[in-house]
Amino acid sequence: AVEVLPTLLRYEPRAVAVIGPDSTQLALTTAAILGIFLVPEISYEASLETLSLKRFYPSFLRTIPSDGQQVKAIALLLQRFKWTWVALVGSDNTYGRDGLNALNKLLATGDTCVAYQGIIPKTKDASSPELHRLVRILMDIKVNVTVVFSNRKNAQPFFEAVAQKNITGMVWVGSEDWSLAQTIWQVPGIQRIGPVIGMSVKQAEPAMLERLESWEKARERAASGSAGSTGAAGGNGGSSSQSAQLNCAQHCPGCHRLAATPDIYDAQACYNVYSAVYAVAHGLHDLLGCASGACSKGRVYPWQLLQKIKQVNFSLHKRQISFDANGNIHKGYDIVMWNWRGPSWAFDVVGAFTVNPDRLHIDQSKIQWHTKDHQAPISVCSQPCAAGEKRLQQNRHRCCFSCVACPPGTFLNTTDLYACQACGADKWAPARSEACFNRTVEFLSWAEPLSWALLTAAVLLLLLMAGLAAL
Known part of the structure; x- marks a missing residue:
């Protein structure tokens, strides 16, 4: 109670x-x-x-970025490669549903259209009819890019079904939860499904993992030395020199396995825990006034510590740790791409998403696409119109349209590609124009044949009118 x-x-x-x-x-x-x-x-x-x-x-x-930042990163990635016709699928949980809805809402404000949005059924059986129905829909809508916003548990049977259907050539954009998960890239036949490019929380420095390994080995040596000591003086002397090198911040049981683990996701999770522990430690250090050399022995209330943790700002293995007003860490994502060029699975960091301000950087030289010209695959509903042609929307998706030439006297303004605008009274434009031009006023000289013809017609008309008046 x-x-x-x-x-x-x-x-x-x-x-x-x-x-x-x-x-x-x-x-x-x-x-x-x-x-x-x-x-x-x-x-x-x-x-x-x-x-x-x-x-x-x-x-x-x-100490992990919020999904709001991940959604922004994915939207910028789609925009960067001009993928305007995509499918969205996600896991049947809060992570997947909220992620899909936020991404769909953000894409609706730009030029990217969602051809289909679906939920991965909760099943461990890759032969599930519901799962294969979802995969068939992705094949029928003819998109070349699919965003999979899912956890690892649901993503595994989904990609098993994709591999069974022999889908090739599609680009898969992954959320951070599964993009580097060992259980996914070990799915049989997954190397044939097409390029996989995804989000990954900024990776921990390899030096940090090696340091954790050395700390754990030192702790184990200290423990074994203490257990094997026979004399009180000799035993204490032998173990104290080892233990003196350790403190509470260095104690990390099991971390010695991080440097060699094939699952990068677990290593990253450990680094996030490591960052959280240090954030609490820095908060306590500030609250107790330890900077003066002696920590206060006063009472610590949770609300006091909360205020100090919100204000922490320190560097941890070349990574800056601080929180915004909503408690989210100031941390972005690495953009990773699966690499099957060698005998086994690997990945390349091909870009980065940074926050405050939100920016996406892609290193094209590190990307090798599966296309014949080695360029990014195209995923559009309709090809772009030629100059001076407006878009005539064919259905509810603004990305699906036919092209109609703007008639003479109108032009296509690049700010509105769906309507031809009329020129002013003193301007003109040919068909398929993207601008209006000023009219040129020309005066006829008396020596021009046209001038004599018009003058003769005018004189004859005057004589005719005078004759009629006389009658």
């Missing part, structure tokens, strides 16, 4: 901060409860954008 106090500022829980959990679904529950008592919670894998709402989750922070 939790004692009800007249003010939340006096709660003294045994834990003044919580790190975790490792999923969005669990974080929604814990963040709502801990937020009531203003206990700081730093998640290392919960990326749901809803958790940024401070009105509902006032004490929630995270």
